[in-house]
Amino acid sequence: MSISKVALLLEHKPFELEIFKKKKLFSEAIHESFNHHIDNNDLFRNYCENKNFQLKRAIDNIEEYPYLPVKIFKNKKLISVTDEEIKLTLSSSATTGTPSQVALDSLTSKRQTIVAANVISDYLGRHRRPFLILDEDPLESKSRDISARAAATRGFLMLSSKPEYFLKNFEEQLHLDIKKLQKTITNYESLKQEVCIFGFTFVLYHSVIKPLKEKGIKCQLPVNSKIAHIGGWKKLESEKVSKEKFLEDTSEVFGIDKKNIFDFYGFTEQMGLLYVSSGEMPKITPAYSEIIIRDFKTLNSVKDGEKGLIQILTPIPNSYPGISILTEDVGRIVGRGADKMGRIGTQFEIIGRANKAETRGCGDIMSEFIA
Amino acid sequence: MTIYHVPHNLKKIDHPSWDLDDETLIRFNQIENYESSITSIKDKSKYLKDLSIDHILEFFNSLAIEWLNNPESKFLKYFSSMGASFLINFIKRSNLEPLLSESLNNNINYIDNFIYVENLQRKIMAHPKGLITHWLAGNVPVLGMISLIQGIVTKNTNVIKIPREGGLILPFMAGLIAEHSHDTGKCIVNGSDIINSCQFVYCDRKDVVAQKTLSINSDIRVAWGGREAVESVMSLPRKYGTEDVIFGPKYSFAVIGKDSFQKEQLNEIAYKLAIDVSVFEQQGCNSPHTVFYESGGNINSLQFSKALAEAMEKVLKRIPKNLVSAEEASNVVNIRAEYSFTGSVFSSKGTEWTVIFSEDKGFAEACYSRTIFVRPIKNVNEVLECIEHKKHQTIGLCLNDNVKELFAKEATSKGIERITELGKMSIYDYPWDGMFPMNRFIRWASLNSNNDKSTT
Numbered sequence: 001m002s003i004s005k006v007a008l009l010l011e012h013k014p015f016e017l018e019i020f021k022k023k024k025l026f027s028e029a030i031h032e033s034f035n036h037h038i039d040n041n042d043l044f045r046n047y048c049e050n051k052n053f054q055l056k057r058a059i060d061n062i063e064e065y066p067y068l069p070v071k072i073f074k075n076k077k078l079i080s081v082t083d084e085e086i087k088l089t090l091s092s093s094a095t096t097g098t099p100s101q102v103a104l105d106s107l108t109s110k111r112q113t114i115v116a117a118n119v120i121s122d123y124l125g126r127h128r129r130p131f132l133i134l135d136e137d138p139l140e141s142k143s144r145d146i147s148a149r150a151a152a153t154r155g156f157l158m159l160s161s162k163p164e165y166f167l168k169n170f171e172e173q174l175h176l177d178i179k180k181l182q183k184t185i186t187n188y189e190s191l192k193q194e195v196c197i198f199g200f201t202f203v204l205y206h207s208v209i210k211p212l213k214e215k216g217i218k219c220q221l222p223v224n225s226k227i228a229h230i231g232g233w234k235k236l237e238s239e240k241v242s243k244e245k246f247l248e249d250t251s252e253v254f255g256i257d258k259k260n261i262f263d264f265y266g267f268t269e270q271m272g273l274l275y276v277s278s279g280e281m282p283k284i285t286p287a288y289s290e291i292i293i294r295d296f297k298t299l300n301s302v303k304d305g306e307k308g309l310i311q312i313l314t315p316i317p318n319s320y321p322g323i324s325i326l327t328e329d330v331g332r333i334v335g336r337g338a339d340k341m342g343r344i345g346t347q348f349e350i351i352g353r354a355n356k357a358e359t360r361g362c363g364d365i366m367s368e369f370i371a
Numbered sequence: 372m373t374i375y376h377v378p379h380n381l382k383k384i385d386h387p388s389w390d391l392d393d394e395t396l397i398r399f400n401q402i403e404n405y406e407s408s409i410t411s412i413k414d415k416s417k418y419l420k421d422l423s424i425d426h427i428l429e430f431f432n433s434l435a436i437e438w439l440n441n442p443e444s445k446f447l448k449y450f451s452s453m454g455a456s457f458l459i460n461f462i463k464r465s466n467l468e469p470l471l472s473e474s475l476n477n478n479i480n481y482i483d484n485f486i487y488v489e490n491l492q493r494k495i496m497a498h499p500k501g502l503i504t505h506w507l508a509g510n511v512p513v514l515g516m517i518s519l520i521q522g523i524v525t526k527n528t529n530v531i532k533i534p535r536e537g538g539l540i541l542p543f544m545a546g547l548i549a550e551h552s553h554d555t556g557k558c559i560v561n562g563s564d565i566i567n568s569c570q571f572v573y574c575d576r577k578d579v580v581a582q583k584t585l586s587i588n589s590d591i592r593v594a595w596g597g598r599e600a601v602e603s604v605m606s607l608p609r610k611y612g613t614e615d616v617i618f619g620p621k622y623s624f625a626v627i628g629k630d631s632f633q634k635e636q637l638n639e640i641a642y643k644l645a646i647d648v649s650v651f652e653q654q655g656c657n658s659p660h661t662v663f664y665e666s667g668g669n670i671n672s673l674q675f676s677k678a679l680a681e682a683m684e685k686v687l688k689r690i691p692k693n694l695v696s697a698e699e700a701s702n703v704v705n706i707r708a709e710y711s712f713t714g715s716v717f718s719s720k721g722t723e724w725t726v727i728f729s730e731d732k733g734f735a736e737a738c739y740s741r742t743i744f745v746r747p748i749k750n751v752n753e754v755l756e757c758i759e760h761k762k763h764q765t766i767g768l769c770l771n772d773n774v775k776e777l778f779a780k781e782a783t784s785k786g787i788e789r790i791t792e793l794g795k796m797s798i799y800d801y802p803w804d805g806m807f808p809m810n811r812f813i814r815w816a817s818l819n820s821n822n823d824k825s826t827t
Contacts, residue, residue, distance in 0.1 A: 043712055050711045069704045076712060296700035297692065298721035309700055326704055330697045354701035 005032040006315045010111060014118045014286030015343035019336065022287050022344075026315075030290075031059060033315035033323045041080040044321040063292055063301050067311050067324040073100035073269050081105045081319045092268035100268055105319035112272025115288045115316060116155050119274045122343070123262050124159055124196060124226055130188060131160035132181070134199035134208045136167045136174060149200060152230060156198055167207055174207045178217065185219045194224040197254065200231035201263070205246055212253045220255035227256060230264040234353060247279060265350060269322045270314055275348075282334045284345040289314035291346050293333055294326065304333040307351055328354040372580035375399040376408070377533060377571040379545040389512075391538035391573060399573070405584050408570065409502065409530070416528040416568035420499070422560060424471070424482045427524055430560040432464035433553040446547050452693050453540070454513035454651060461517055461799060470801050471524055474809035482526060485818045494818040499527040500614065501590035503812060506604045508596030509536025511654045514618075516544055517799055518593055518808075519569065525812040529569040532585055534596075542571045576603065583607055591616060591812060616811050618804055621656035621764035622734065625793060626778075627675070628751050628770040629668030637670055637678050640769060643794030644743075645682035647767055649690045649724070650797035653739045656804075657765045657789065657796050660737040661744045665751050672747040673715065676728040680717035683724040683741065692723045692741075699740045706738045733757055751778060760786030764804065767796040 005028040017025065034055055038045045048054075051066040059065060072078070075098070079086065085105040092100035104112075138150035157163055166181045167174045188195050199208065204227075212219070221227075227250060236246065247258045258279035265275045265283060275283035285291050292301050293308040302308045310331045313324045335347035377391075377399055402408050419427075438446040439459050447455050460466055468479060475481045475497055476488075485494035503522045507515040515531070519541070522529040533541055549566040552559055574581035586592060586607035593616045594604040601619045609615075625644055632640050647659050662679075664672040703722040710716050714729030724741035734757060735744035748754065751770065755778075768790050770778055779790045788805045791798070801807055 047708070047711050050716065069701070069708045071705045072708050075709055294700075296697055296722065297695040299700070299704070300721070309697060309704075328697075328701045352697075354697040 005029040006111070006318075009288060009315065010114050012287050014115070014122050014288065015284065015345055017287045017344060019344065026287070026290060027059070027062065029315040030062060030065065030313055030323065031055070033318075034065060036318065037080045037321040037323060041078060041321055043076065043078055044080065062290060062313055065313060065324050067313075067326040068321065069326045070100070070267065070269055070328060073102055073320075073322070074098045077101070077103075078320050079103050080321055086319060090268055090271055102269055102271070102317070102320050102322060104271075107318045108316065108320075111316045111318070114272075115286065116272045116274060117158060119276065119286050120156060120159065120264075123276050123278065124228060126159075128159055128161040130193065130195045131157060131163045132184060132195055132197045133163055133165050134167060134176070134197060134204050135165060136169050137165035140165075152200075153198065156228060159196065167203070174203060176208050176211060178212070178215075182217075182219055185221060189220065189222045192222060194222050194226075196225065197221070197227040199227075199229050201229045201233060201246070202231060202235045204229050205236055205241060205249070209246075209249050209253050213249050218253055218255060225254075225256060225260065227254065227261045228264060229262070230266070232265075233350075237352070244280070267327065269325055270312060270316065272316060273312070273314055278341065281339060281341070282347040282349050284339055284343050284347050285312075286345060288316060291331075291333065291348055293331060293348075302332075304336070307332045309354070310348070310350070330354065372578060372584060373574060374402045374405055374581045374584065375573045376402050377538070377542050377573050379542040379549060379566060379569075379571060381539060381543050381546060389537045389539045389543075391533065391535045395539070396573065402572065406588065409528075409588055412530075412568060412570045413502065413528050415564075416526070418564040419523065419568045420526050422526075422558075422565075424479045424524070424526075426555045426558065426560050427526075427565075428464045428468055428471075428479075429555050430551075430553045430562070430565070431462040431467060431520070431524070434548065434551050434562070435459045435463045437551060438547075446544070450513070450540075450544070452691060454511065457650070457797070457799070458513050458516055462520060467520075467524065470807075471809055473801055474525075474807045475813070482813065491817070492819075494820075496816050496818070497525075497813040498816055499525050500812055500814050502528045502530065502588060503591040503593055504530045504532060504585050504589040505593045506532045506585075506595065506600070507534055507541065508600060509534040509538065511651050512537045512540040512544075513651075514595060514655065514799070515541050518595065518618075519545075521809050522593075522812060523565060523568070525809050527591070527812055530585065530589070531569060531571045533571055533573050535573075538573065545569060545571065576600075586613075589613055594618065596620070614811060616806070616808055618656070619761075621788075621804070622737065622762060623655075623657050623659050623765035623767070623796060624734065624754075624763070625659045625662040625767035625796070626751055626754055626770065627662060627664050627793075628774070629665040631665075631668075631769045631771050634669055637675070638682065640793060641675065641678040641682035642685065643792070644679060644767065645686040646690075646794050647796040648683065648743045649686045649741050652693060652741060653737065655797060657799075659743065659765075659767055659796060660739075661735045661746055662767075663746055663748045663751070663754050666747045666749055672745055673728055676715065676717060676726050676745045679743065679745065680724075680726045683726060683743075684719065687719065687723050687741075695722050695740065702738050703740050703742060706742060752781075755781050755785060758782060758785040758787055763787055765789040765791060765796050767791055767793045769793050 009025050009029040038048055038055055048066050053066045086103045087106050088104045090102045090104060135149060166177050168177060247261055250261055251258045261279055263277045266273055273289050277283045290313050292311040294311055295302045295308050307330055310327045310329045315323060317323055329350050330352050331348050331350045333346055333348045338344045339347055375396060438444050471479050478486060480486060481497040485496040487494050505518050519529055519531055531541060545566050549563040551562040586609050591614045592604060594601040595618045597620050601617050605615060651658055664675055666672060700722045703725055707716050707718055707725055710727045710729055714727055716727050718725040726743055728745045731746055763786060766782060766787055
C-alpha cells in the first residue's frame with residue numbers, strides 16, 4: 001500500500017519547504033483529502049455538487065476548492081468515517097448558542113498531534129522546561145469555563161517538565177498570587193533554568209500584566225525564557241489595549257525581548273494547526289495548511305495586502321470535512337516566502353472578526369467571565 | 372456628560388467614511404450648556420414659523436428638481452445607492468402636500484393661520500409641538516432625513532441625535548439643503564435659515580446623563596431603530612406632556628397567491644419583488660425577507676425562485692451593491708451553506724444577492740444583504756396565523772382581486788400596517804407604522820370669536 005499524500009506532507013518540518021515544493025506536495029495532499037471526503041461523506045458530496053464543484057484529475061489553483069463556513073459545524077453533523085471509528089468529539093468553546101462539534105478518529109488525532117508538536121516546538125524548542133501557567137489549576141477550579149481552557153492548555157504541556165498555576169478564583173474574579181510567582185521566578189533565575197510562561201491573552205494581561213505594571217512590580221525571567229499566549233484579542237481591543245501595548249507592557253514586566261513573546265492562533269474546526277506570531281512579526285502558515293483571503297463582496301481572493309475573510313485549507317482532518325474552512329476572522333496576507341527568522345510560508349495578520357460574530361476562543365470566553 | 376455639536380457644513384473630502392469615529396468626534400465642539408443651545412435654535416426657528424407652508428413646500432419641491440436635474444449634484448453623487456431617488460420623490464410637493472394635508476384635516480393652511488370650520492363653528496389652527504428630538508438608527512439614513520423633513524414642514528425645532536454608523540450622512544445632507552435657496556416670487560426661502568432651526572448632536576448611548584438631557588428637553592421623542600435602542604429611549608425621563616413616536620423593528624414579507632398572475636407576467640412579478648428586496652439592502656422595516664408562494668398554480672415555487680434569481684441579477688445592475696461588511700459577508704456565506712444541505716440556493720457569485728428555496732414553515736430569520744427566502748404554502752390563509760401585532764409591518768401582496776380585500780382585512784386586523792403591490796413595498800407612504808406621523812408633530816388650537824366666519 002502506498003503512503004498517503006497527507007502522510008508525505010507531514011513528514012516535512014513546518015517551515016522548511018520551499019514554496020514550489022510545498023505547492024506540489026500540498027496540492028496533492030489536499031486533492032487526496034477532498035477525494036476522501038467526497039467519496040465518504042454524502043452531505044459533503046452534495047454540498048460540493050451544489051457548488052458545481054467536481055473533483056477533476058488535478059486542480060490547478062487551490063482557490064477552486066469549495067469551502068465550508070466555520071459555523072456549519074454548529075448545525076451539521078458532518079462525518080466522513082464510520083461511527084465506530086470516532087474516538088472523540090471536540091466541542092468549541094462558544095460563549096452563546098450552540099458550540100461547534102467535530103468528530104475525531106484516531107488518524108485525525110494523530111495528525112493533529114504531529115502538526116501541533118511540530119509547530120509549537122519550532123517556536124518554543126523541543127526540550128522540556130518548567131511551565132508557569134497564569135491561570136487557575138483545573139483540578140482545584142470550580143469555574144464553568146475551566147475545562148475548555150484546560151483542554152487548550154494541555155496541548156502545550158508536552159513541552160512542560162513541571163506545570164505550576166498562579167491564579168486563584170475568588171468570587172468569580174481571578175487573582176494573581178504575586179508572592180508565589182515572584183518566589184518561583186527567583187528560584188529558577190538562581191538555577192539559571194529557563195521557563196515558559198503560558199496564559200490566555202486577556203487573562204494574562206488583565207489579571208497579571210496590568211496589576212503588576214500598576215504596582216510597579218517587575219519579575220525578571222531567566223535567560224532564554226519565553227511567553228506563550230492564546231485566545232484572541234477581541235476583548236483586549238475593546239478595552240483599547242493594542243497588540244503593541246500588550247507586547248510593550250509584557251516585555252517590561254517580565255524583562256523579556258518581544259521576540260520571545262508568542263501569540264498562538266487556531267480554532268477547534270482545524271484543531272492542531274497553530275499560527276504563531278513572534279513579537280511584532282506576522283503569523284505564518286506551516287507546510288500543512290494554506291491561507292486565502294476572500295473579498296467580502298465578490299468572495300474572490302484579494303491581492304496580498306488587502307483585507308478579507310480568512311479561508312484556510314488543510315488536508316489534516318480525516319473524520320470530518322474541515323479541510324477548507326471560511327472563518328469569521330478578517331485578515332490580510334503581508335508576505336510570502338521566508339520571514340525574518342527564515343521560516344517559509346505565507347505570512348498574514350489577523351485584523352479582527354466579523355463584527356457581530358460570536359465571541360470565540362477560551363481567552364475571549366474568560367474575558368466575558370471576568371470583565 | 373458629553374454632548375457633541377455635529378456641524379452640518381461638513382465636506383465629504385474631510386470624511387472618507389460616513390461613520391462617526393473617535394478621530395472625527397474630537398474635532399467637534401462639546402455643548403457646554405445644552406439648555407441655552409436649545410434656546411438658541413428655538414430662536415432661529417422663528418424664521419421657519421414665519422414662512423408660509425406654501426413657500427416651505429415650494430422650497431422642497433425646487434430642491435427635488437435641483438437634486439434630480441443637476442448633473443453636478445453632490446446629493447446624487449454621494450447618495451444614489453442610499454435611496455437618493457426615494458428621498459427626492461418624498462420631498463416633491465406632489466408627495467409631501469397630500470401627506471401633510473392628511474395630517475392637517477385636509478387643509479395645509481391650518482399650520483399658518485386660524486381657519487373657520489363650519490362643523491365646529493369656530494376657527495382652528497395647528498401649531499408645532501415645539502422641540503422634536505430624533506434618535507436615529509444607522510440602518511437606513513434616508514429614513515432619518517424623512518423624519519427630519521416632517522419635523523421641518525410642521526415648523527418644529529429639531530434636534531437630531533445621530534448614530535455612530537453612517538452618522539455623518541444626515542449632517543452632510545442637511546448641509547446640501549442649506550446650500551439651496553428658492554425665489555417664490557414673493558420672498559427668497561433660504562435653506563441655511565431652515566437648517567438653522569435644526570441641531571445635530573452626538574452623545575454616547577451609555578452616557579445616561581446626556582441622554583436624559585436630550586430627553587427631558589424634548590416635546591416629542593422620535594425613536595428609530597432596534598428594540599433595545601427604542602426601549603432605551605423610552606425609558607429615559609421626560610417632561611409632562613411629551614409624546615413618543617416610535618419606529619421600532621419590524622419584519623415585512625411578500626405573499627403570492629396561486630395563479631394571481633399570468634405565466635407571461637412571471638418575470639415582471641419577480642422583478643418587482645427583486646426591487647423590494649434590493650432597495651436599502653433590506654435594512655428597512657418595510658423590506659421583505661420571506662416570500663410565501665401558494666402552491667397549485669401554473670408556476671411552481673421552485674420555478675418562481677429561479678425567475679426571482681434572474682431578476683435579482685438584473686436589479687443588481689440597476690441598484691448596484693454598496694460595500695459589504697465582513698459581518699454581512701459572513702452571514703450570507705453561512706446561510707447559503709446551511710441551506711445548501713436542505714434547500715435550493717440561487718445566488719450571485721459574490722455576496723450580492725441570494726434566493727433560498729426551502730420547504731420550511733413560517734418566517735425565515737432575516738439575513739439582510741438581499742437575501743430572500745421563498746417558502747411554498749398550500750393556502751395563503753396559512754400566513755394569517757403567523758402574523759404578530761407590532762412585529763410585522765408590510766405585506767407585498769400579489770393576489771387575485773376577488774380575495775385580496777378579505778385577506779387584507781384579516782391581515783391588518785392581526786397587526787399588519789401596510790399592504791402594497793409588489794415593487795412598492797419600500798416606498799414611504801401614509802399611514803406609516805399605523806399612524807400619520809406629522810399629525811403627531813402638531814397640536815390643535817381653537818378660536819371662538821364673534822367674527823368666526825371670516826377666515827384669516
